[in-house]
Amino acid sequence: MASIVQRKNRYNVVYLYDDEETGKRKQKWESYKTLAEAKRRKAEIEYRQELGTMVIHQCKTIDELMEEYVALYGKTTWSMSVYTSNTALIEHYIKPIIGNMKLNDVTARVLEKYYMQLLKTPAVPKITQKKGSKEVTYVASPTVRKVHNILRSAFHQAVKWELMEKNPAMYATVPKSEPKKREIWDAPTLFHAIEVCEDERLKLAINLAFACSLRIGELLGLTWDCVDISSESIASGKAYVYVNKELQRVNKDVMKTLEKKGRTSCLPGTSGNQQNRSCVKEAEDRNQHP
Secondary structure (H helix, E strand, O other), X not given: OEEEEEEOOEEEEXXXXXXXXXXXXXEEEEEEOOHHHHHHHHHHHHHHHHHOOOEOOOOOEHHHHHHHHHHHHHHHHOOHHHHHHHHHHHHHHHHHHHOOOEHHHOOHHHHHHHHHHHOOOEOOOOOOOOOXXXXXXXXXXXXXXXXXXXXXXXXXXXXXXOXXXXXXHHOOOOOOOOOOOOOOOOHHHHHHHHHHOOOHHHHHHHHHHHHHOOOHHHHXXXXXXXXXXXXXXXXXXXXXXXXXXXXXXXXXXXXXXXXXXXXXXXXXOOOOOOOEEEXXXXXXXXXXXX
């Protein structure tokens, strides 16, 4: 177990650990500026103690750091969609290329060379790509920036855990991405789409998406208890659509990994993929980022 001791304006996390070299039991104090940081570190330490891996300076390589980073930080911080996205980036673009690199060898220059290498690396095929397609696409600069954000966050945790002296990602230059203007419908296009749409449910979804600025997951997560469009409410100007949940498609293994996080109700998946489930999730969990 770990405890938090306040001294003046600092919060200290105090715990016992096994020294990696001598195997002896030692006490360690870690100082943090805020109580929130201290509480998070306390939870991380107790999680490691529960797993029986409470040994200081255990991570030597980026691969080992990523394992610990996901287990201690990702599982307690990321939403299901963020967890799925970040772990996929780690497995496809970080571990295979620089996973064996020692933490002590990571510098800003090394990261910049790695980012340039990523831009020449074939990207993982998208779900929408047709089977048998020979089209080869390469990792785009927005994806490189996402990888950089993960590494910066992981190295930040490594500095807190005293695995690294400084965060090299803070000084690395990331390839710039050219902003692309997104094409959006204008009013005439919207009205034409509604006019020619023959599916009443789809027509309703188009209307709601435009009128309420709803995303797909929010549209699909709407239930009748969140809607009041009775004649009386419309006449009195009190009709409403209340958005408090969304529908997500997530991996079944991710659901098990993050089962203690947030409140989730699941519906049978509509596809043939047994690894996926359709999941209605409380909206309060949407705003968590790496």
